[in-house]
Amino acid sequence: MNLSTLALALVIPVTALSLAACSIPANFGSTSTRTNAEDSHFTLSNESSIPIVEFYIEAANKSIRGKNILDQPLQPTESRRITVVAGATCVSNLKTVFADGTSRKNENVDVCELGGLTQDD
Secondary structure (H helix, E strand, C coil), X not given: CCHHHHHHHHHHHXXXXXXXXXXXXXXXXXXXXXXXXXXXXXXXXXXXXXXXXEEEEEECCCCCCCXXXXXXXXXXXXXXXXEECCCCECEEEEEEEECCCCEEEEEEEECCCCCEEEEEC
16 A cells, blocks of 8 residues: 555545534633633523523623524423524523513523523423
8 A cells, every 4th residue: 555545545534524523622622711602502401381482692791682592482392402603702691581571590601611501490
């Protein structure tokens, strides 16, 4: 086997891998935590008996509420993948608003490391 054939044999399997399949932590090899999101996501699960009609992510250091990121209500027992926009602040405040008008806040949450958020009764 010549050198170029060997190189090609090694390159193909490596390039076939995807980052999602590898599940390498975003801060792998880093001594500090991220301050800005890099294509992060988490799962919002509604385990309550009331639909979730609004969900907000805002930087923890800002008092201005952002835009409702739910395009349609999240019904009880449903889950939805929430994408954190690249460049957004990792440490954020989360606000969940239910169909009955009640709301719940989760403050100073690292959304870059958050795997999931479950809202229940």
